[in-house]
Amino acid sequence: MARTWLHLTSSFLIVCCVIGFLISTVVAENHQRPPTVLPLSLSSRNHSLHRHVDNLRRRLFQSKLSGSTPNARLRLYDDLLSNGYHTARLRIGSPPQEFALIVDTGSTVTYVPCSSCSHCGNHQDSRFQPEMSSTYQPVKCNPSCNCDDEQKQCTYHRRYAEMSSSSGVLGEDLVSFGNESELMPQRAVFGCENVETGDLYNQRADGIMGLGRGRLSIMDQLVDKGVIGDSFSLCYGGMDVDGGAMVLGKIAPPPDMVFSHSDPFRSPYYNIEMKEIHVAGKRLELPDGAFDGRHGTVLDSGTTYAYFRRDAFAAFRDAILSAVHFLKRIPGPDPNYNDICFTGAGRDVSQLPKIFPQVEMVFNNGKKLLLSPENYLFRHSKASGAYCLGIFPNSESTTLLGGIVVRNTLVTYDRSNDRIGFLNTNCSELRRRVQFSGAPAPTPLVSPSKDTKMEIPSVLSPSGSPSNVLPGSFHVGFITFDMSISTTDSNLKSILKELTELISEELEVDNSQIRLLNVTSQEKDYLVRWGIFPAEPANYISNTIARSIILRLRDHRIQLPERFGNYKLMEWNAKPQRKLTSWQHRFLIMLVGSVTTPILSLSAIGIWLVHRQRQQTAYEPVGASIPERYLQPLQS
Structure with a gap:
């Protein structure tokens, strides 16, 4: 009897603990702190940098509080070697239309394909539609610009070294820099393409983001408005790491x-004063001025x-060949080029400094920039x-440094002080730490000639949600969407893992917020349901971020590589935050009281019965003889 009561008491205690845990969890979910803002920070391969990270982080995130101008922080996408460029995403117009633009310090104009374009390629996003933007204005013909045939609108034309070109008309509209930026949307002049040729026609990116020195440069326009300081910084990911x-x-x-000093009067391009190069600690034997050609040593992020x-190329090549003479030479991946390639170094990039020599760029002021092997090598795509070797001969006297040289290097173009700074760091980690601030979207500027506001329109879910899915009192608990995928790859597990990372990048949320909810399959066709949940420790997604996610889903802006085969977004839905009503709170209190009282009573009765049973039980002393009646005969 006592054991029965003891078991019942234990069971009730376990039930009580479970109910208490569930109640505390529900209550805690509705009283959590607001989301923690993670600042943009750096992680250096040089441990001495760590003590400086906090200072940089404070400057990046506290610029408004300190009274200085804000910054526009943007993630970079795409792989330098696979795509030939890095892209940033800008939003133009009201409502905003998003574009993937090549970050190019050698260009002085920003442009996107126009809906009226007569010769534009098939790019990542839809063409810009001026008629759909309530804040768009054409730049009217004036003496300071070239004009169209009708003498109504200003035009632009750009031609590049590889013989590609872009031409179109100039327009002005609101340009916004995404949820990660402190800088509010600004009116800026940009090119609306009508014709593009060459690589510009064939590339996946939509257009160019011009960061060079020039009247139409996005940097010059923002600086002239006084909304940012006259400086910008780029940080490219390392080998095999995009963005x-x-x-x-x-x-x-x-x-x-x-x-290094950068002379803006010598060249329209960003240049540095490079004096010499050392390979494996030895200076290359070159005449003075070997890197001081027509434009000096030029930095070009678009190369x-x-x-x-x-x-200079011959001396550099010979020094590298001498240092790695033990490696076998093999043909390059493209038979059309006479690439200098080596095999036998292994696939681990972190081990390359043990095999290939260290290279140093020495500036005129005596400062040195260390180049690791990933700054002058690229991976062979077929072996x-x-x-x-990622260094090639130039038919001209100018030394041109493209993106490969500054991988995993923070490059600051300090235009106000005519200098360019370099710092070896981990750019891919910096990119991952760029987080949403969670702050409300800044109030957009209003066109001086149009009494309009930039508003994100209400969105309609294909799954039947009301048109106004995000009213002021509506807190989004999580967002779900279904994706149909047709692929011949049999390793579904690896596909889904990579898809999680790609979706988080496309929607600009953290990997931990993307969860796989369900997968159904029929031969090579899969229907995958994904969920987007709040970032820890928040218990809901802010309306600003939720709107951004929903617009991307609604407009099918998720872009996946071709290796994933065919895919289609089927539907999405925004689920409200789980929150207890007042009657639910009262019901839980009554439930706790009604359950706790009998449990305590039963526990007391059980303890009393156990105590009584022990008092009535007679115990035999140790060593006492056992009566024979207690012994059972063996069964033969």
């Missing part, structure tokens, strides 16, 4: 950053590789563990 980060506006340079004048 990076960009900051438009001033940041506090870490003490370890090395600078993939680096180009030295012929004698495992093989690498090729």
